[in-house]
Amino acid sequence: MSATAVGTRSGLRVPGWAAPAGIAVLFVAGYLVFRGAGTLPHDDDAPQFLAITDLREWVDDNKNASPVFLYFINYIRLFVGAIFVALQSALHGLGWPGLIGLMAGLGWLAGGWRIGLLGAAGFASFGVLGVWESSVDTLALVGTAVLLSLVIGLPLGVWAGRSPRLRRALNPVLDIMQIMPTFAYLAPMVLFFQIGAPAGAIATMIYAIPPAIRITALAIEQVSPVAVEASASLGATSWQTLRKVHLPLARSTMTLAVNQTIMMALSMVVIANLISAPGLGSDIIRGLSRQNVGIMLPAGLAIVVMAVVLDRTTMAAAHRRAHERTARWRWPVAAGLVAGGVALTYALPPAFPGQWVLPMGGPVNDAVRWAEVNWYDATEAIKNVTSEALLNPLQGLLTSAPWWLVAAAVLLLAWWSSGIRPALTALGCLLAIALLGLWEHSMVTLTMVVVAVLAVLVIGLVLGVAAARSARYSAVQRPLLDAAQTMPSFVYLLPALALFGPTKFTAIFASVIYAAPPVIRLVEQGIRAVPHPVVEAALSAGSTPGQLLRKVQLPMARQAILLAANQGIVLTLAMVVLGALVGGGALGYDVVSGFSQRTDFGMGFAAGVAIVLLGIMLDRITQGADRRSSPHQRNSV
Amino acid sequence: MGVSPDSTAIEVEGLWKIFGPTAEKVLRCDDRFLEPAALREKTGCTAAVRDVSFTVRPGEVFVVMGLSGSGKSTLVRCLTRLIEPSAGVIRIGGEDVGQASPARLRDLRRHRVSMVFQHFGLLPHRRVIDNVGYGLEIQGVGRAARHARAGEILSLVGLDGHADAYPDQLSGGMQQRVGLARALAVDPEVMLFDEPFSALDPLIRRDMQAEVIRLHREVGKTMVFITHDLSEALKLGERIAIMRAGSIVQLGTPEELVGAPADDYVADFVRDVPRSHVLTLRWICRPPEPGEPLDGPELPASTVIKDAVAVASATSRPIRVVDEGEPAGVVDRVDLLTFLSGQDTDQQAVQATT
Numbered sequence: 004m005s006a007t008a009v010g011t012r013s014g015l016r017v018p019g020w021a022a023p024a025g026i027a028v029l030f031v032a033g034y035l036v037f038r039g040a041g042t043l044p045h046d047d048d049a050p051q052f053l054a055i056t057d058l059r060e061w062v063d064d065n066k067n068a069s070p071v072f073l074y075f076i077n078y079i080r081l082f083v084g085a086i087f088v089a090l091q092s093a094l095h096g097l098g099w100p101g102l103i104g105l106m107a108g109l110g111w112l113a114g115g116w117r118i119g120l121l122g123a124a125g126f127a128s129f130g131v132l133g134v135w136e137s138s139v140d141t142l143a144l145v146g147t148a149v150l151l152s153l154v155i156g157l158p159l160g161v162w163a164g165r166s167p168r169l170r171r172a173l174n175p176v177l178d179i180m181q182i183m184p185t186f187a188y189l190a191p192m193v194l195f196f197q198i199g200a201p202a203g204a205i206a207t208m209i210y211a212i213p214p215a216i217r218i219t220a221l222a223i224e225q226v227s228p229v230a231v232e233a234s235a236s237l238g239a240t241s242w243q244t245l246r247k248v249h250l251p252l253a254r255s256t257m258t259l260a261v262n263q264t265i266m267m268a269l270s271m272v273v274i275a276n277l278i279s280a281p282g283l284g285s286d287i288i289r290g291l292s293r294q295n296v297g298i299m300l301p302a303g304l305a306i307v308v309m310a311v312v313l314d315r316t317t318m319a320a321a322h323r324r325a326h327e328r329t330a331r332w333r334w335p336v337a338a339g340l341v342a343g344g345v346a347l348t349y350a351l352p353p354a355f356p357g358q359w360v361l362p363m364g365g366p367v368n369d370a371v372r373w374a375e376v377n378w379y380d381a382t383e384a385i386k387n388v389t390s391e392a393l394l395n396p397l398q399g400l401l402t403s404a405p406w407w408l409v410a411a412a413v414l415l416l417a418w419w420s421s422g423i424r425p426a427l428t429a430l431g432c433l434l435a436i437a438l439l440g441l442w443e444h445s446m447v448t449l450t451m452v453v454v455a456v457l458a459v460l461v462i463g464l465v466l467g468v469a470a471a472r473s474a475r476y477s478a479v480q481r482p483l484l485d486a487a488q489t490m491p492s493f494v495y496l497l498p499a500l501a502l503f504g505p506t507k508f509t510a511i512f513a514s515v516i517y518a519a520p521p522v523i524r525l526v527e528q529g530i531r532a533v534p535h536p537v538v539e540a541a542l543s544a545g546s547t548p549g550q551l552l553r554k555v556q557l558p559m560a561r562q563a564i565l566l567a568a569n570q571g572i573v574l575t576l577a578m579v580v581l582g583a584l585v586g587g588g589a590l591g592y593d594v595v596s597g598f599s600q601r602t603d604f605g606m607g608f609a610a611g612v613a614i615v616l617l618g619i620m621l622d623r624i625t626q627g628a629d630r631r632s633s634p635h636q637r638n639s640v
Numbered sequence: 641m642g643v644s645p646d647s648t649a650i651e652v653e654g655l656w657k658i659f660g661p662t663a664e665k666v667l668r669c670d671d672r673f674l675e676p677a678a679l680r681e682k683t684g685c686t687a688a689v690r691d692v693s694f695t696v697r698p699g700e701v702f703v704v705m706g707l708s709g710s711g712k713s714t715l716v717r718c719l720t721r722l723i724e725p726s727a728g729v730i731r732i733g734g735e736d737v738g739q740a741s742p743a744r745l746r747d748l749r750r751h752r753v754s755m756v757f758q759h760f761g762l763l764p765h766r767r768v769i770d771n772v773g774y775g776l777e778i779q780g781v782g783r784a785a786r787h788a789r790a791g792e793i794l795s796l797v798g799l800d801g802h803a804d805a806y807p808d809q810l811s812g813g814m815q816q817r818v819g820l821a822r823a824l825a826v827d828p829e830v831m832l833f834d835e836p837f838s839a840l841d842p843l844i845r846r847d848m849q850a851e852v853i854r855l856h857r858e859v860g861k862t863m864v865f866i867t868h869d870l871s872e873a874l875k876l877g878e879r880i881a882i883m884r885a886g887s888i889v890q891l892g893t894p895e896e897l898v899g900a901p902a903d904d905y906v907a908d909f910v911r912d913v914p915r916s917h918v919l920t921l922r923w924i925c926r927p928p929e930p931g932e933p934l935d936g937p938e939l940p941a942s943t944v945i946k947d948a949v950a951v952a953s954a955t956s957r958p959i960r961v962v963d964e965g966e967p968a969g970v971v972d973r974v975d976l977l978t979f980l981s982g983q984d985t986d987q988q989a990v991q992a993t994t
Contacts, residue, residue, distance in 0.1 A: 227759075227761070229757050229758075229759045229761035230761045230762070230763055232722060232757065232761060233755070233757055233760075233762075233819075233822075234761075234774070234778075235722055235749070236720060236722055236749055236754065236755040236757075236832075237754060237755075237774060237778055237826065238745075238747065238749030238750030238751075238778055238779070239746075239778045240746065240778075247763075247774070247777075247778075251765045252763070252764070252765065254765075
């Protein structure tokens, strides 16, 4: 199957690192001989891009003549738009006291007074931050996307949970939806649904629906088969068993599906602002384009607060015990909170009072300026060392090497790590990127991903191992990771920009802090999952902690660590692309300029496709790694 | 119940269940008679139930016993088609279950056959009373009526006062009482038990076995009881079918199994059973020898041997064994001692088979 397997079969012991090292040596040798030949330099006016731009013009011109648009796509747009407008006017109509009261009531229902208070305080903070109107728009957009995701996703999930055949059919589709970087959705949305709220809601829905389907299906599958069988044995119809056994028993896991869907929608909804959907994202994008942290920070904070409030509220609802008695005065109190809020709407001014708004722009920009001045040496040193030592040489290598040499190296590497079929898929992706005319930009993006992934893995391993070995450290780290994982990806750009200004390194820094938490967590879980008796046996044989780690825990956690690497790559790619907004350039920048300039639409569209191809390629190279369970097994194949 | 005593409650004929991708094909050719390992090797299929036939009389407690993997749980699920049988005929109360439409089948499960499960299968989000009333709810019985019925059944199984508890607040034994009550609540003709007590502690298991015996006496349902525990089988079963690798290797009363095992497999099973606790005087009585005094105490033939020992020790004369009023033979101290010392095995086995 793999090069090493062949080697060992013939009786030669080839060490595991020999194959990648060999590939690297061949690549460097080829590079030295052929450098500068066979490169594919970037051209903004490549014929491929122009063709796609023309296609869009043609679609725009003929939109109202084609029956597909007239009777189908336009109606979807109108329908989604109507839901959004209805939600938006309902939320605005409640007034700010009414909405705060509503959130307090919901929080109270879900998790008692703590959550109710959190909801009220959280929503009030939107006003204090001075972004009430945009927050409500964002809430309406998230609401629309989540509503659509749940209406479609929950029934589909229930169905998939009961039909293994549908599950098998859905899985690859959901896989692709989940590894596809968010940026890539947007261009096709514009093509079909124009720019604006409906396109934003639909893009958000596509991004948010996989967890709704997946977790629901899982919840239904996990329902105790004995309970289902008992129900059938008493003559229940399939519908009765679904209603009385499956759904009640899956309820709390399904609430988790709702939670995940909301979280995904929140992180996408900001990106949807790039195609002119209203909301907090427009402040953030405005701030990013002017490199003005003062404009972005209130909007960024509001997004984080919204994420935390919605997360805690839905989690509290999920964790309520299945048959906990709801107190009799639960509903009246909730209704009272809402009614009180709405009543205050008439008593208080309709807009959030200006004197309660905390002015942030000035002080924040001052702080950023202070940091820039005082930390200049440190940040600049980190940035320059990384750029000079790692980023620039690697980028130079990849962009000035002949394309066929890079393709050959990818093929061999994927073959070695995952087998021949994934290797051919990876090669196909790379060739398609070349055909799209985006070779050079893709190589730049790839460089950034590689550097970021290396950093993520080092950080993930060190912190993950530390957490697995020290319960106290783990207890400190866990809430930080929890918080980090609730934050929408966009938010990570803010501190990166504040510290490093707009450069490639900024994008890498943001990706690293975005992708590290899940990786740390997976590594920690993997090491903790090593069976206790094995650890005990190693200790009783007199292992030192270091020996225990190297000889027992890390080898046994191999699967989890490789999975962490795979996850790290997918997350990093998504964020590196987003990093275009803080000076990352390359493919992400092509996408952004595709939205802002009509003439560049073709390039943006092609770049979106290239991002997906790059994602699939990286996934194929690494996915095999966690299937190949151990060197021992590999040799016996 | 409207079933005449000489009819059958359950009739199973030539039942097969083969799991696997080519089950249909296997069933049509001679492959089905292969040994389990050979069958899996050749076709990738597993024969869980192989050509099983038996009948259960109304009101009888019929035990199916076997080790794990012998196909007994599959067999009991085939009876109401919770697992679809591959071939064979099943009749419950005269109705052909295999031919029943989905609606008829549901009707059968709702009103005539109910089941108790090894892992209880209770619904954790419902109170005990609503778990017990679940079968009635499925049938569309109103809330008040089903609560009334569930309350009655709860006191029958000794769970008074726990109606409003949730299953996870009860001990394992009590949870299984709820499972039992749920099965009883629909007033079925037949109750199926799938290893109901094997997840319970030994002491609680003994209580529950006594409970089943008591319930059987009180409500007189036909019961099919699956177990892997021989002592449970001997305690509860009027007749016992021993399964191995999907087939019934012996079907008989506890006495027949212990006294005359059909093959080495069954013999191995029953070897540790104290025979004097199971076998009756019918197994060891002999025609009186000429001149033997016939004025000793009289005992019915169904007396268990260990109970005869006390009587024999009180008198030196042979015990006269009477079977439904007719003299069946005599047993003296020497016979009893010989039996107890285990020297009678071969001779008795021969006698039993004739």
